Amino acid sequence: MKPTHQDLKLSLIEASKQLSTQTVMFHQAVAAYLGLNITDHKCVDFILSKGRVTAGQLAEWTGLTTGAITSVLNRLEKAGFICRAKDPGDLRVVYAEPVYSQLHAIKEVFAPLNAAMLDLYSKYDQDQLETILDYILHSNQILRNLIEDLRKPAAE
Template structure:
């Protein structure tokens, strides 16, 4: 007899893929809500907060670089950077070797205020990872990496 969440003619793979899609939807929603809550504590929206994360991970970037990494349209990135600059999180600086280009740099002092909001979450993640073997974590890393690339491509298609 099939369980309540199973359909009688489903294969194990199709059932697992359906469950993965449902769990992914839940995880995505939770992630958006978490980042929205963190951002709101600093007067930001989730896109602004995630842009700061990109700058922290990649270092100073051009607006074009940010458009490529986020999948946002260039005009949207310009508005985004204007807001972040007004709020004191970033500043624009001349590129050191190409004076025609402008780099977006983080205000590290202002970013430190955001980092404090992630400390509890980071402890929770480390604790949760104790439930998984190193090989299982490697599989999760590979899966999330593939899904990130697919998500980035999907965002680019929607904004392009």
């Protein structure tokens, strides 16, 4: 018997929860493999996605204090994944930048995932891939909104 629309929605919720858990566990394993904690690992991800960031930007995106971010950056710099560089236009601004020559371990650990995902995507046609992408983009926006809501001070 074909599942109902409601059954499919409930299955999607359950599958999404499982995907979220597996994603967290994967990134925890990656962090451990790289000798990092998961927060440091995801901060490297932010830095790589932007090219360079300030401690204040990382604090804003992660919800961590600037003091905690300073500790993250110290650990990442010690591990060789990032360096700090002053903005030549404003020496008060310090950026965390990736040290691309030191990122081979990160590339190696993600290569099997990238290959497996590309293989998975090849099973879907153009329309299906567009639907999957739409789902992921909207899911990301929902999560960003919920994060923002959770970070708001409680109403008095």
